[in-house]
Amino acid sequence: MPKVRVNAFGVSLxxxxxxxxxxxxxxxGRGGESLHSWSHPTRTFQRILFGKxxxxxxxxxxxxxRGMEGIGAWILGRNMFGPVRGPWxxxxxxxxxxxxxxxxxxxxxxxxxxxxxxxxxGGTTFHFVTDGIEAALDRARTAAGDRDIxxxxxxxxxxxxxxxxxxxxxxxxxxxxxxxxxxxLFAGLDLPALxxxxxxxxxxxxxxHVVLSRGG
Amino acid sequence: MPKVRVNAFGVSLxxxxxxxxxxxxxxxGRGGESLHSWSHPTRTFQRILFGKxxxxxxxxxxxxxRGMEGIGAWILGRNMFGPVRGPWxxxxxxxxxxxxxxxxxxxxxxxxxxxxxxxxxGGTTFHFVTDGIEAALDRARTAAGDRDIxxxxxxxxxxxxxxxxxxxxxxxxxxxxxxxxxxxLFAGLDLPALxxxxxxxxxxxxxxHVVLSRGG
Numbered sequence: 001m002p003k004v005r006v007n008a009f010g011v012s013l014x015x016x017x018x019x020x021x022x023x024x025x026x027x028x029g030r031g032g033e034s035l036h037s038w039s040h041p042t043r044t045f046q047r048i049l050f051g052k053x054x055x056x057x058x059x060x061x062x063x064x065x066r067g068m069e070g071i072g073a074w075i076l077g078r079n080m081f082g083p084v085r086g087p088w089x090x091x092x093x094x095x096x097x098x099x100x101x102x103x104x105x106x107x108x109x110x111x112x113x114x115x116x117x118x119x120x121x122g123g124t125t126f127h128f129v130t131d132g133i134e135a136a137l138d139r140a141r142t143a144a145g146d147r148d149i150x151x152x153x154x155x156x157x158x159x160x161x162x163x164x165x166x167x168x169x170x171x172x173x174x175x176x177x178x179x180x181x182x183x184x185l186f187a188g189l190d191l192p193a194l195x196x197x198x199x200x201x202x203x204x205x206x207x208x209h210v211v212l213s214r215g216g
Numbered sequence: 217m218p219k220v221r222v223n224a225f226g227v228s229l230x231x232x233x234x235x236x237x238x239x240x241x242x243x244x245g246r247g248g249e250s251l252h253s254w255s256h257p258t259r260t261f262q263r264i265l266f267g268k269x270x271x272x273x274x275x276x277x278x279x280x281x282r283g284m285e286g287i288g289a290w291i292l293g294r295n296m297f298g299p300v301r302g303p304w305x306x307x308x309x310x311x312x313x314x315x316x317x318x319x320x321x322x323x324x325x326x327x328x329x330x331x332x333x334x335x336x337x338g339g340t341t342f343h344f345v346t347d348g349i350e351a352a353l354d355r356a357r358t359a360a361g362d363r364d365i366x367x368x369x370x371x372x373x374x375x376x377x378x379x380x381x382x383x384x385x386x387x388x389x390x391x392x393x394x395x396x397x398x399x400x401l402f403a404g405l406d407l408p409a410l411x412x413x414x415x416x417x418x419x420x421x422x423x424x425h426v427v428l429s430r431g432g
Contacts, residue, residue: 011430013388013390013402013414013426014231014402014403014407015230015402015403016404023355031408055281058263059422074278090339098228110407165402172229174229174390174424176414176417176426177414178402178407178413178414178428179408180405180406180408180409180410182404184403186230186231186394186406187230187231187400187403189230189396190396190397191394191396192247192394192396193394195256196394196395197394198229198392198393201392201421203420204419205417205422208340208392208419208424210229210388210392212394216290
């Protein structure tokens with residue numbers, strides 16, 4: 001049975017999945033980049049995002065790699081797709097990731113504003129879903145077939161899917177930083193009541209990896 | 217210069233320092249005991265709380281031991297001292313810890329209701345401070361001399377001292393559990409604005425140890 005997963009989602013010690021003051025120059029908010037200090041140097045991240053050889057192996061890399069394995073479709077919130085707000089002024093914005101995005105499968109972007117699908121190099125097709133998170137998940141399931149669906153973020157998107165009990169497994173990496181504000185990942189979500197429990201806890205020097213699972 | 221410290225304070229993955237539904241039978245709330253699963257088996261905890269030999273050594277034990285070293289006075293919130301609320305009905309409640317509490321130094325209990333000081337076996341004297349957190353800290357500083365002051369908890373007490381910028385160093389242990397509710401330790405506190413940054417991050421199998429420091 002394919003799973004709906006969150007992987008490699010960084011959260012600060014004080015519970016934020018993005019920093020305060022998000023804007024075009026600071027898409028993750030002030031200090032938000034520090035949530036990903038553990039993943040950026042890894043071999044898998046360097047290979048997938050930059051096409052580079054080298055990078056670190058070990059626990060952190062294992063978790064990044066695991067997050068890319070067996071994924072048949074992604075779901076992204078609109079802010080994670082790009083900084084454009086409101087109706088699309090044109091179709092020039094094609095994501096943060098250049099000509100060949102690192103997904104290589106269909107990506108469903110949640111938005112209130114319709115836009116035609118388009119394909120990028122390497123097998124990534126962006127689809128825009130205007131009728132809600134469940135519709136996006138239905139389409140992602142169909143696209144993914146027997147593979148898993150990854151909900152990439154951001155915080156608001158993950159929270160919506162968690163509240164709807166639609167995430168089966170969630171890997172978060174607690175980064176040893178404090179942000180003081182921003183988007184709280186778990187505040188106000190009663191995770192045990194939603195069926196989650198911790199099934200794995202693997203610390204590394206750079207982060208604490210925790211896997212939460214629903215039911216089972 | 218003596219420091220005001222928080223040590224070995226357990227917090228859940230979702231940010232709670234105590235679970236929901238605190239009552240006489242559940243002084244740490246539902247699931248709250250799981251915040252301390254990392255510390256209870258340690259050699260230092262077993263020795264200090266139960267007078268037992270044995271127990272685990274290693275990272276977790278090092279942090280428990282560090283929290284007991286060089287402490288000249290403690291400050292506790294009233295709920296951490298005991299379950300009695302409102303005016304003291306009598307002087308029969310003498311803490312959770314039996315005849316010989318594990319402090320062995322003066323302990324200042326924050327309360328709205330005056331009560332005479334009393335001494336227990338082993339050098340612990342409980343004092344009751346009715347004129348606020350700064351007064352309690354002044355008295356603790358005088359008692360501690362050149363040793364440090366430890367603010368033992370609970371959550372509300374720690375939050376008050378953090379907001380007042382009176383804690384110099386804070387060791388929290390993130391336990392790999394979710395509680396879903398209870399007393400949030402850091403929610404709404406802007407730790408960077410209050411001057412805190414992470415100076416140490418040491419994972420163990422059982423918890424992630426993070427030390428925050430103010431200034432310096």
